[in-house]
Amino acid sequence: MERGNVLVIGNSGVGKSTLINAVLGNEKAETGYGSTGITKKLDIYESDEVPFRIIDTIGFEPSYLKQREAIRAVKKWSKNSVKESEEDTKINLIWFCIDGTSRKLFEKSIKDLSKSTAMWKSVPVVVVITKSYSVPEREENIEMVRTVFDKQKKKSVNLKGIIPVVASVYTLNETAFAAPEGISELIDTTNKLMPEGIKASEKDVNNFKLIRKRALAQGVVGVSTTSAVALGAVPKPLSDALILAPIELAQISALARIFQINKNENFKELIDSIIEIGTVSVGAKTVISSINANAKINITGNVMNAIISGAIVAAIGEGSIYVFDKIYTGEKSVEDIEWVKKVIESNFSSQFIENVTAIIENIAKSGNTKDISKLINALLPVLFRSKN
Numbered sequence: 001m002e003r004g005n006v007l008v009i010g011n012s013g014v015g016k017s018t019l020i021n022a023v024l025g026n027e028k029a030e031t032g033y034g035s036t037g038i039t040k041k042l043d044i045y046e047s048d049e050v051p052f053r054i055i056d057t058i059g060f061e062p063s064y065l066k067q068r069e070a071i072r073a074v075k076k077w078s079k080n081s082v083k084e085s086e087e088d089t090k091i092n093l094i095w096f097c098i099d100g101t102s103r104k105l106f107e108k109s110i111k112d113l114s115k116s117t118a119m120w121k122s123v124p125v126v127v128v129i130t131k132s133y134s135v136p137e138r139e140e141n142i143e144m145v146r147t148v149f150d151k152q153k154k155k156s157v158n159l160k161g162i163i164p165v166v167a168s169v170y171t172l173n174e175t176a177f178a179a180p181e182g183i184s185e186l187i188d189t190t191n192k193l194m195p196e197g198i199k200a201s202e203k204d205v206n207n208f209k210l211i212r213k214r215a216l217a218q219g220v221v222g223v224s225t226t227s228a229v230a231l232g233a234v235p236k237p238l239s240d241a242l243i244l245a246p247i248e249l250a251q252i253s254a255l256a257r258i259f260q261i262n263k264n265e266n267f268k269e270l271i272d273s274i275i276e277i278g279t280v281s282v283g284a285k286t287v288i289s290s291i292n293a294n295a296k297i298n299i300t301g302n303v304m305n306a307i308i309s310g311a312i313v314a315a316i317g318e319g320s321i322y323v324f325d326k327i328y329t330g331e332k333s334v335e336d337i338e339w340v341k342k343v344i345e346s347n348f349s350s351q352f353i354e355n356v357t358a359i360i361e362n363i364a365k366s367g368n369t370k371d372i373s374k375l376i377n378a379l380l381p382v383l384f385r386s387k388n
Contacts, residue, residue: 005089
């Protein structure tokens, strides 16, 4: 089985480092006492005897700034783990440690957990109740954890188990002590959940990459729309959308690179079909003629051309994002040319024409026709994603 990674997280002083040493069977993680945590950065530990690695984190401190530092550290580790050279540091399972002697689980602790591990929504979480010395209180602590997690409105944590542990011998007096307990159960539970965790982390990494790609793609569409507005604002008749072809080609090519669409023999046909519909087809021309024919619009020709140009580029960009998104996730292929055409054509629906017309009318009423940036902002509501 692939050697997975366990993230250990919790408030300072709950005994994370002691727990790690108990699991690994040696003193690899530094431990200590005091009001502040010992771990100052994230470290990864492993042992030949344990089939998973353990990532020790900065403890959550009472100080707001230190809490932010701890959350930021886990987020940074998570983002770095997505990089190809850091694939062995992905988080596959989480141990959320709480102090059994406190007899209280603050909801804020769960919120800190959710914030710092937001990237790993599917990864299994095991709550480890550390310092669980009192046998009668263990069931009470387990019930306390279940109750607090059940109260969470947003189920952002994939809770899979609750295990009380005593990581090291705790001396009560000269004749009584609490022996180590629960470590074997924690290791067995982790091993059992690890295959699920490895699959879950792959899913979460892919989702993270997809979100990043969508954000980058929206940026490309925004820049392309700006260019189209500027081009359309130059005084000249906009009889068709051919003048937008270079901008569209650059936009679609950039979007294809973001979504890593392979340039096989069908790639050119895919791009050509999008360009054709967006620049020379009946669809784009209908948009132009329909809006220009609206007698209610009292606005100069170059301003109207700027808005229409930007709207066409924005609509094609949004349609292309939808297409490339589906191809990237494997729901569609580069060969589905007819489907692609339908998606792009649907972005020039009568509703689209009505939206653009309404924007032009609002701009005409406001009188803000000289500021290109305002024209662009007005176009933003037109951006939409096809639901085909």
